[in-house]
Amino acid sequence: MRHNLLLGALVTMAGGCSCGRVSLDQPGVFVLGVDGMDPVILRRLIDEGKAPNLAALAQAGSFEELGTSNPPQSPVAWSNFVTGMDPGGHGVYDFLHRDPETYLPISSATAEVNDPGTFVKVGGYYLPVIAGDDILNNRSGTPWWDVLYSAGVDVEVYRIPGNYPVPSSDAKTLAGMGTVDMRGGYGVYTWYTDKVPVATPGHDLKGDVQLVTVEDFDLDGIGDTVKGTLKGPPDLFHLAPGALPGESDYLTASVTVSIDAAAPVAIIKVGDAQAVVAQGEWTAWMPVTFDALPAGAMALAGTVRFYAKELRPGFKLYASPVNFAADAPPQAISTPDDFATELADALEGPYYTQGMPEETNALKDGTFNDDDYLSQVGLVQNDASAMLDVSLARFSRGDATFFYLSDIDLQCHMLWRHGDPKHPAEAPHPAFEADSASKHALDIERFYRHVDGLVGRVRARLPPDTLLVVMSDHGFQPYTRQVHLNTWLRNHGWLTMNAGKSAGMLALGDVDWSKTRAYALGFNAVYFNVIGREGQGIVATEALAGLRTQLAAELLAFTDPKSGRKPILRVDSGLDIYHGNRLTEAPDLVVGYDRDYGHSDESTLGEITELELEDNTSRWSGNHLMAPEVVPGVLLTSRPLRTSGNDLTDVTATLYAWYGQTLPPELRGQPFLTP
Amino acid sequence: MALFNHLTTALFDAILAPLGHGRPWFDLVLWPVLGGITALLVIKAVSNQAGITRAKGRIQVHLLEVVLFRDDLRTVFPATAKALAYNLLYLAYNIVPMLVMIVPMTTILVQLVSHYAYAPLRVGDSVTMVVELDDAVGGVAAADVTLDLPDGVVLEAPPVRTAEGMVAWRLSAQTAGDHLLRVHAGASVEDKVLSVGGPARKVSVLRTKGWEAFLYPSEAVPASGSPIASISILNRRDAPLGPFPAGEAGILAWFFGASLLAGFLLKDRFGVTI
Numbered sequence: 001m002r003h004n005l006l007l008g009a010l011v012t013m014a015g016g017c018s019c020g021r022v023s024l025d026q027p028g029v030f031v032l033g034v035d036g037m038d039p040v041i042l043r044r045l046i047d048e049g050k051a052p053n054l055a056a057l058a059q060a061g062s063f064e065e066l067g068t069s070n071p072p073q074s075p076v077a078w079s080n081f082v083t084g085m086d087p088g089g090h091g092v093y094d095f096l097h098r099d100p101e102t103y104l105p106i107s108s109a110t111a112e113v114n115d116p117g118t119f120v121k122v123g124g125y126y127l128p129v130i131a132g133d134d135i136l137n138n139r140s141g142t143p144w145w146d147v148l149y150s151a152g153v154d155v156e157v158y159r160i161p162g163n164y165p166v167p168s169s170d171a172k173t174l175a176g177m178g179t180v181d182m183r184g185g186y187g188v189y190t191w192y193t194d195k196v197p198v199a200t201p202g203h204d205l206k207g208d209v210q211l212v213t214v215e216d217f218d219l220d221g222i223g224d225t226v227k228g229t230l231k232g233p234p235d236l237f238h239l240a241p242g243a244l245p246g247e248s249d250y251l252t253a254s255v256t257v258s259i260d261a262a263a264p265v266a267i268i269k270v271g272d273a274q275a276v277v278a279q280g281e282w283t284a285w286m287p288v289t290f291d292a293l294p295a296g297a298m299a300l301a302g303t304v305r306f307y308a309k310e311l312r313p314g315f316k317l318y319a320s321p322v323n324f325a326a327d328a329p330p331q332a333i334s335t336p337d338d339f340a341t342e343l344a345d346a347l348e349g350p351y352y353t354q355g356m357p358e359e360t361n362a363l364k365d366g367t368f369n370d371d372d373y374l375s376q377v378g379l380v381q382n383d384a385s386a387m388l389d390v391s392l393a394r395f396s397r398g399d400a401t402f403f404y405l406s407d408i409d410l411q412c413h414m415l416w417r418h419g420d421p422k423h424p425a426e427a428p429h430p431a432f433e434a435d436s437a438s439k440h441a442l443d444i445e446r447f448y449r450h451v452d453g454l455v456g457r458v459r460a461r462l463p464p465d466t467l468l469v470v471m472s473d474h475g476f477q478p479y480t481r482q483v484h485l486n487t488w489l490r491n492h493g494w495l496t497m498n499a500g501k502s503a504g505m506l507a508l509g510d511v512d513w514s515k516t517r518a519y520a521l522g523f524n525a526v527y528f529n530v531i532g533r534e535g536q537g538i539v540a541t542e543a544l545a546g547l548r549t550q551l552a553a554e555l556l557a558f559t560d561p562k563s564g565r566k567p568i569l570r571v572d573s574g575l576d577i578y579h580g581n582r583l584t585e586a587p588d589l590v591v592g593y594d595r596d597y598g599h600s601d602e603s604t605l606g607e608i609t610e611l612e613l614e615d616n617t618s619r620w621s622g623n624h625l626m627a628p629e630v631v632p633g634v635l636l637t638s639r640p641l642r643t644s645g646n647d648l649t650d651v652t653a654t655l656y657a658w659y660g661q662t663l664p665p666e667l668r669g670q671p672f673l674t675p
Numbered sequence: 676m677a678l679f680n681h682l683t684t685a686l687f688d689a690i691l692a693p694l695g696h697g698r699p700w701f702d703l704v705l706w707p708v709l710g711g712i713t714a715l716l717v718i719k720a721v722s723n724q725a726g727i728t729r730a731k732g733r734i735q736v737h738l739l740e741v742v743l744f745r746d747d748l749r750t751v752f753p754a755t756a757k758a759l760a761y762n763l764l765y766l767a768y769n770i771v772p773m774l775v776m777i778v779p780m781t782t783i784l785v786q787l788v789s790h791y792a793y794a795p796l797r798v799g800d801s802v803t804m805v806v807e808l809d810d811a812v813g814g815v816a817a818a819d820v821t822l823d824l825p826d827g828v829v830l831e832a833p834p835v836r837t838a839e840g841m842v843a844w845r846l847s848a849q850t851a852g853d854h855l856l857r858v859h860a861g862a863s864v865e866d867k868v869l870s871v872g873g874p875a876r877k878v879s880v881l882r883t884k885g886w887e888a889f890l891y892p893s894e895a896v897p898a899s900g901s902p903i904a905s906i907s908i909l910n911r912r913d914a915p916l917g918p919f920p921a922g923e924a925g926i927l928a929w930f931f932g933a934s935l936l937a938g939f940l941l942k943d944r945f946g947v948t949i
Contacts, residue, residue: 218838225838258837261818267803267835267843274909276803276845278832284801 026675027465028399029658034451035074036409038475039065039634041421045448053456057636066635067647068474070577070628071524071590077473077648078161083141084652084667088578090141093587094522101535104507105521105605109178111136116242125237137167144655145171148400153659158391159404169335176404179333179355181321182233182302187354190319191367192228206361214315226257230270232290232322233300251290264311279311285350301325303350324353346390351383358410364619370440397463407447412476415443416622420478430480430615471651472633477595479623482616483567484600485520486608494518506606518551521606523599523625525587548573560613567597569627592627641672680892687786696875699791703919706783707930711937715945718772728948730765734758784930789893792923793878794914795870801831801847802910806858808840809904815861817842823857860902867906875914881907
């Protein structure tokens with residue numbers, strides 16, 4: 001046991017918990033959460049002998065599909081697992097929610113902040129006088145780790161999705177997916193270049209592109225020095241309270257690159273740190289601090305690593321999103337606060353603290369090619385692999401540990417276009433790139449095999465009677481056709497544009513709300529424009545039931561003229577499929593796409609485009625934002641299951657039951673195993 | 676500077692780490708206490724003890740005046756001004772002992788840092804070594820600077836020669852030991868020790884002829900005519916010091932804190948007013 005057993009005994013003696021006490025001599029549980037692992041692909045690899053460790057696990061225990069959430073989006077699915085509830089209970093319905101008053105998309109990760117606090121402006125600085133609302137996690141419900149910790153179980157949770165902002169907990173947790181970079185976003189890289197990259201038509205570059213000049217400081221006719229800046233956190237002391245930062249409202253650090261005259265190698269200086277890097281290489285993590293107040297009175301510590309894509313003859317240098325310094329994070333990313341530091345000590349250095357560190361943006365932008373992307377993913381894998389070893393070294397009999405692996409999900413999103421691992425006979429993906437496909441066609445399979453290797457390590461190191469659970473939140477399918485759902489709503493009379501407009505944004509005055517009955521925001525959500533709920537609602541509450549039925553029927557009848565297929569497999573009413581205290585926030589309809597189809601990025605953010613449907617030529621080529629039955633996850637256990645047909649909340653229930661805890665009524669699942 | 680460093684380093688190499696570098700607690704307790712006692716003796720010998728006693732007394736009197744007559748601003752303001760004035764006088768009385776102490780105390784601190792602040796790099800670690808040329812000497816360009824590597828240390832990337840006259844190498848040490856890296860700059864040759872693996876020991880991270888040589892005395896100062904101004908190892912690992920704060924800043928904070936504490940605890944025994 002990792003923490004003092006006395007604590008458990010004291011809690012029991014105090015009688016402060018109505019739940020059962022954990023036997024101090026019982027097998028523990030180790031849950032490996034593999035985002036995006038698909039049962040069909042895994043079954044094939046097992047059958048072909050390419051996943052021997054997972055095959056052995058299935059042989060010893062079980063392997064079956066695991067029902068995912070509706071919609072099957074990672075924040076929703078992992079919240080189901082964390083709380084044992086569906087979105088009606090935990091309140092996370094989609095990656096994106098909407099502000100009904102303004103029709104603007106908002107993050108589903110954080111609760112609404114109404115009071116930013118009171119500030120006084122002194123010498124150009126906004127100084128807080130009265131604290132405002134804390135930025136809190138939007139997820140409701142009790143995480144299973146809090147229940148187990150209260151029962152005296154030594155719990156550690158690594159890289160758990162949807163746990164940033166970090167809710168208070170006595171258990172040791174490290175936030176994963178959803179944890180921001182130092183800018184406060186989900187990861188903005190910097191691209192220093194002497195030539196502006198050409199964006200794919202219709203695609204806005206996600207990176208911060210800095211056009212630089214290679215200066216010839218020593219006048220030898222060869223350019224030798226590049227100067228740039230690296231953006232850190234917003235300069236909050238200079239920003240009006242509640243204001244969003246503009247381009248120039250960030251704290252910065254200077255970056256200087258000195259290039260050798262003879263060889264493509266350079267020394268990069270950022271802040272006080274320096275590193276030598278040859279063309280095609282990555283630097284190690286480099287510390288960088290940003291002074292929020294003068295004289296170092298508030299220095300915010302981050303880490304960054306660079307990739308020298310090209311030093312000569314052109315200049316292309318990548319800087320990662322600035323991650324929090326794991327040994328001194330300026331914001332809480334763990335519970336207790338020093339757990340993140342404890343891990344940095346154990347790993348003898350920094351690690352990726354950003355929630356989804358795989359650099360998909362650079363690959364989408366075209367600043368990275370597949371090889372660049374895969375080299376970066378390798379760094380993320382090394383981090384995760386080392387942290388997994390730490391978690392195993394800290395695990396003792398009776399403990400409960402969850403460890404999250406991102407090895408498969410984002411790689412399926414980005415690399416599916418090179419060869420469909422699920423439907424090999426299908427026609428090439430619209431984003432197929434012939435020149436790189438042969439090299440990368442088996443990349444996804446390689447990632448599965450990497451995970452298989454990790455599972456082998458876990459099995460070898462756990463105490464023999466430990467329950468090992470390998471689970472995924474959803475599976476995967478190809479994403480070949482983009483549906484612009486807001487455009488479909490416009491074309492079918494549910495959404496009306498202002499006079500003279502055929503395209504635009506929901507929240508930018510382009511829509512005639514007095515004639516609009518429904519709109520789409522988020523990856524699977526449709527809302528009606530309800531009186532008293534939406535800012536300019538026109539639909540009466542009494543009419544909702546009929547409209548739901550009507551719109552669902554029309555959406556199900558929608559046919560893709562190119563293929564003759566129906567893109568939408570199911571449409572559910574939020575009221576029918578969700579349960580709990582937060583039903584009022586539920587989407588009116590949840591759209592479940594068939595394989596190959598999915599919401600376009602534009603429609604997700606509330607854009608109305610000209611086209612209703614188009615080929616997906618983006619490198620984001622695999623997807624799971626579909627109907628739940630199209631993308632089930634996997635469940636492998638080291639012991640045979642008592643029941644089949646399980647879903648994510650059943651894993652939660654099993655964790656409760658494994659440690660003898662009473663299932664609360666709001667928990668949707670049922671245990672599939674007990675000790 | 677070179678002679679001073681040579682002598683003090685020889686002296687402290689002989690007397691520091693009597694229990695070995697793996698047991699830093701002995702020196703980290705002993706030397707701050709000795710520093711505190713030395714400070715007391717210096718203050719007693721060179722300061723105006725009567726003046727210090729008088730100044731402290733006057734400060735107390737005027738602070739008491741402020742407290743007692745806090746409702747009477749005509750009394751409070753002059754009393755505060757006098758308290759501040761006697762404070763300045765108190766500080767002035769301490770200038771001479773501080774000037775006397777600054778060199779020996781800093782020397783002790785620097786030697787403690789040299790012996791205990793850094794751990795050897797791990798076998799396989801990447802290491803960046805930087806040579807800076809001395810503009811005042813001149814005659815050698817960055818292109819003329821080369822590096823000889825001993826067995827057990829390999830080059831990971833070609834050297835970078837910058838427009839500012841700096842040369843940087845990324846190296847990797849494959850075996851443990853105190854490796855001697857030899858830098859050629861024109862006709863001059865300078866060596867730098869790279870400590871890798873093995874037990875806790877004195878680790879040198881910078882060899883320089885600048886003012887920083889006083890703070891990093893472990894290796895000899897390059898000759899004044901050498902075109903090399905400094906050779907530094909950028910990758911540094913703080914040595915673990917158990918309950919004591921680690922690294923340069925940690926040892927500095929500990930040394931001053933513990934010296935002050937020792938001085939306060941022992942001042943009456945030594946009959947010193949501070």
